Structure formats: C-alpha cells, structure tokens
Amino acid sequence: MKIVVCIKRVPDTEARIRISGGTAIDPAGIKFVISPYDEFALETALRLKEAHGSAEVLAVSVGESTTGEQLRSALAMGADGAVLLKGQTSFDGLATAHALAAEIREQNADLVLLGMKAVDDDQQQVGPMLAELLDRPCITVAASVTLEDSTVVCEREVEGGVEVVEAGLPAVVTITKGEFEPRYPSLKGIMAAKKKPLAEKDAQLAPSRIQVRELTLPPERPAGRIVGEGKDAVPELVRLLRDEAKVI
Amino acid sequence: MNILAVVEQRDGTLRRSAAEVVTAAKSLADAQGGKVHALVIGPANTDTASLAKYGADTIQLASGEAADHYDPDVFAATVAERVGAGDYFAVLFAAGAQGRDLAPRVAAKLDVPLAADATGLAVEDGELVVTRPVYAGRAFAKVTLDAQPRLVSVRPNTFRPEESEGAGTVENVSVSTAPSRVKVRETKAAEGAKMDVADAPIVVSGGRGLKGPEHWTLLEQLRDALGSTAALGASRAVVDAGWRPHAEQVGQTGKTVSPQLYFAVGISGAMQHLAGMRSARTIVAINKDPDAPIFKVADYGIVGDAHEVVPALAEEIRKGR
Ligand SMILES: Cc1cc2nc3c(=O)[nH]c(=O)nc-3n(C[C@H](O)[C@H](O)[C@H](O)COP(=O)(O)OP(=O)(O)OC[C@H]3O[C@@H](n4cnc5c(N)ncnc54)[C@H](O)[C@@H]3O)c2cc1C
Ligand SMILES: Nc1ncnc2c1ncn2[C@@H]1O[C@H](COP(=O)(O)O)[C@@H](O)[C@H]1O
Secondary structure (H helix, E strand, O other), rough: OOOEEEOEEEEOOOOOOOEOOOOOOOOOOOOEEOOOOHHHHHHHHHHHHHHHOOEEEEEEEEEEEHHHHHHHHHHHHHOEEEEEEEEEOOOOHHHHHHHHHHHHHOOOOOOOEEEEOOOOOOOOOHHHHHHHHHHOOEEEEEEEEEOOEEEEEEEEOOEEEEEEEEEOOOEEEEEEEOOOOOOOHHHHHHHHHHOEHHHHHHHOOOOEEEEEEEEOOOOOOOOOEEEHHHHHHHHHHHHHHHHOOOOO | OOEEEEEEEOOOEOOOHHHHEEEHHHHHHHHOOOOOOEEEEOOOOOOOOOHEOOOOOEEEEEEHHHOOOOOHHHHOOOEEEEEEEEEEEEEEOOHHHHHHHHHHHHHHHHOOOEEEEEEEEEOOHHHEEEEEEEEOOEEEEEEEEEEOEEEEOOOOOOOOOOOOOOOOEEEOOOOOOOOOOOOEEEEOOOOOOOOOOOOOOOOEEHHHHHHOOOOOOOOOOOHHHHHEEEEEOOHHHHHHOOOOOHHEEEOOOOOOOOOOOOEEOOOOOOOHHHHHOOOEEEEEEEOOOOOOOOHHHOOOEOOOHHHHHHHHHHHHHHHOO
C-alpha cells in the first residue's frame, strides 16, 4: 500500500499580507507552513499506516527549493519519503495537477490524499482535477478515511448532514478537518527525518493559463459602532438592522 | 458569445444560488451580445420556470434516474458534454459545496483552467476579468483566463438576483452514461441542521463566550426568530471543545460564509475566524469585552453578556415580525 500526500507551502494563517509589485505578495517577514488541510491529510495518512502496518507514506510538493523545509517537516511528522517537484506554482490548479499527476503515475500510488483547499489561493480544485487526469474516483472534503480491503470509505460533510461514501482503490481523497489534530514532530522524528530520502526533480509544469492582473488588499470595513451596553441596546440594534441595514 | 449557467436543484426545487448564477451569466451575456443557457441536472419535474425571469434564454434540463441525486462522475460528464455541444464564452457554477466539487472535474475534462469562488465579474475589452478572494480574504486577485470557455464558480450570496426577460425555452438534453465510481452508503442528517451555514443568508454564530454547549438554546431561539433562512455557525474553539459539529465551523479551517447578516456572539474575532466571515454584508457582534477585535469588523456591536442580550434580541425581533 502506497499513500501519496500532496502538500503545499503557504504563508502562516496569522501572516499579515502585504502586496509587492501589484500582482504578488511580499514574502519578507512571512513564516511559511504546510497548508493546514494538508497537515490533516498527512495525519490521516499516518493513521492509516499505523492501522495497516505495511503502508508507505510519501509527501509530494510542487514548489521552489524553499519548499524543502515543509517536506522535511512532513518527514519529521512521520512520512517515509518526500519528493520536491521544483517549479513555480500559480493560481492555475490544473497546471499543478498535471505536474502532480506525472509523479503519481510514476509512484503508482494506491491512495492519494490532498487538502480540501490550499489556504493561499483558496481554489479548492487540485484534488478533483488530479483525479480526473489520473482517471481515478475522487471523494472530496472527507472528514474521516478508512480502508476496507481495496475500498476507501469516507465520511464527508454535505449540506445538512454527513454522507458515508466509498470508492475502489486506486482513488483520490481530499481532506477537511476531522476528529483529530495533526501531530507535532517529535525530537526523534526530527532526527530521523535527516536520514530519510528527499528527492528533487524539475516539475512538469506548463505555463499558467490564469493571469493575475492585480492583487489588492481588501477594502477596510468602515468602522462600526457600538450601539450600546447590555439588553437596553437591543431595541436600537433591531431598529438599525431593520431601517438602516435593511437586513431583517 | 453565449454563456452557460450550471444551476443546482434539490429534490426538484431550484437552489437559491440558481437565480444568482443566471443573473451573473446574464450580465456577461449582455456585455457580449450573447444568450444565456441554463443547465439543470435533476428530476424531470424540476420547476425551472423561474430561470427565465432572471434572463435564461434556453433552459437545458438533463433528467433521468442518474440525475436525481448528485453523482460527481455523472454530473461532471454531463456538464462537459453540454459545454462541448455549444460554443461558450464562459461557463458559470455556484461555488457552494456541490459546485466546488463539480467545477474542477469539468475543468480537467475540458482541459481549461478554473477561477473558483468569484466575488466579481466584468468584461473589459472583450476579456472576462474575475475578482476572487485569496489568502482567506486577506487579499483580492483580479485574474483572466487564457482559455475558452472560461470556467468560473461564483460565491453564494454575492451576486444579487436581478430580474430580466429571458425566453426560457426548455430543451430536454441527455444525462451522461459515464459510470459512477463513488457510491453513497448512507446519509446521516445533522441534528437540527435546517440550512447549511455556507448557503444561509443569515448566520448566528457562537463562540467560547457562551460558556457551554447547553447555552446554544439561546442561539437557536435567535435563529428561529430570524426565520427559516437562518443557520447556526460556530468558532473553532467551540468545535474543538466538542460543543458543536465541524460542519458549523466558520473560518479558515471551516466554512467561508458571505451572508447578508452575521451575528458573532461570544466570539473574540481571531484572524482565522474573520477569514471566514469578513465578506458578510452586515456584521453584528455581541461580546462582553469592549476591546474584543470582533468589534473592529462589526457594523453594529453590543457590549454585554450574551446570556442577557441574546434572549432580549430574539424577543425584539419576534415582536417586529
Ligand atoms: C491554523 C489555524 C486555523 C484556525 N481556523 C479557525 C477557524 O476556521 N475558525 C475559527 O473560528 N477559528 C480558527 N482558529 C482559531 C482562532 O485562532 C481562535 O482561537 C478562535 O477563533 C477563538 O474562538 P472564540 O472566539 O470562540 O474563543 P475566544 O477567543 O476564547 O473568545 C471568546 C470571546 O467571548 C467573549 N465572552 C466571554 N464571556 C462572554 C459572555 N458572557 N457574553 C459575551 N461574550 C463573552 C470574550 O470576551 C471573548 O472575546 C484557527 C487557528 C489556527 C492556528
Ligand atoms: N504546489 C502544490 N504542491 C503539492 N500539492 C498541492 C500544491 N498545490 C495544491 N496542492 C494540493 O491540492 C490541495 C488543494 O489546493 P487548491 O486547489 O490550490 O486549493 C492542497 O491542499 C494540496 O493538498
């Protein structure tokens, strides 16, 4: 059983975004991390491995050489190997999916896990695109993943409830937050990671077909007002919602 | 050139987003001198008549047993076949749970890029310029797509439905025979979930300031006072504590919502929470700490104890109905 986890290097969720040159963010001073949902995907893979013993977990990322840091973290968390596909990603998720597909075909993975979305571009698309390119079934936004022989069974949040779905392996699954938190790398894990293989090759990345004309900071929300204190302020609030904001 | 609007239904009733997607398509069609085709995949008796009211010239209805329930393989293949049968400038989807699952599959099948979760669309010098939030709403990107058709999903509750005349000619089209590879074993309805927080035009969210899951009856009262289109939301702190299900979580690792009205009750307003709700039209904060960061984004705030303010608020709203 081989499980590939696709991880992306993204700015920390607390990072203050500044724009540089009008079309990109200024990376100066920003801490970069593994995208949070990709950490959940990796945690899911590690738990499947623990439950099944024989699985091999491989972390794959398309990114610049700095992405090695995040792949090392993945190895420290417990991945068995890592592959860096060197190239500059863009908003064009299909281009990224093609680059990942080329590697995954070579790796012959039984199960590919991705985050449901990367928290930088928020496109929420690479997983299902990758599945189409590989011609494999795809389950998106799974909160839990279990394996039953050659079937993957997932619980996914749908509008108004939870759906239990299944697909035959090989398959692609995108992960949302489930019952557990991703583990922290232990000291032992960090030491072990130094000896684990981190392969590097050039990504088969086509030029982006999504062009950024402009990147801007969101308009500041105009300063709001404190209507008052305690329940005495309630009638005035309701009046404002009704007559000024016209939302009730 | 024409625009294809892929709209959603549930059990034969169009979803709220259908009017929004058709309205967005209409504005692009007008800017191009083209027509709006709306595609509905669903039961044969789906009531599609209202789509004409928002400007749909043709309504393609793909019905058959395989169309009754959302199946990603069948639906994606059906949309790809319809797109292939026309010559579209753009194809629009709703960026709700289903559309975000569907659109990328269609994009990969057609080998064209996709711009997801658009909050603005414009045609400038014949090119489609899409505005979309990135970095969880901490920045906005204006992008163009070097492909035809241009695939875009539009954020729910963002494009206000506008009425305009469309011929609304209904055309029956076929559902793809693509094999279904993902099987639904079971569906468990979430307790009390009447409406998904991501789709609801009114959201009542609670945080750690409520002090315990038993106090959610307060928020339920407020939700009920606001009517059937209101849904409950939650901060991550209370989801992590097991007070509320993850499906209700709003924020960077939860759902992104853009309702008309958002109540943040006992929520401090951490960056990751704001990421999920800052594009709401009107934000109301109820918090006992006047310095809570949530007040910086709220349009209206009440400083006070949720246990005192929320019941009074529910009562006052009920009185006015
Ligand atoms: C990678 C990452 C992702 C995250 N994703 C999310 C996410 O998706 N969504 C999210 O919400 N958070 C997310 N967080 C967590 C976020 O940083 C905050 O910890 C969380 O939002 C805090 O929840 P809270 O506001 O309910 O609790 P607190 O911050 O503890 O705030 C409670 C508030 O209640 C007020 N209060 C107390 N008593 C009362 C009372 N009686 N009446 C009225 N008010 C009262 C307090 O003044 C305080 O402001 C994420 C964090 C990380 C690191
Ligand atoms: N450059 C990348 N390298 C590896 N995986 C990626 C990359 N970009 C996106 N992914 C994966 O695809 C998921 C969805 O990303 P997105 O469609 O960009 O929101 C992410 O959570 C990752 O698992």
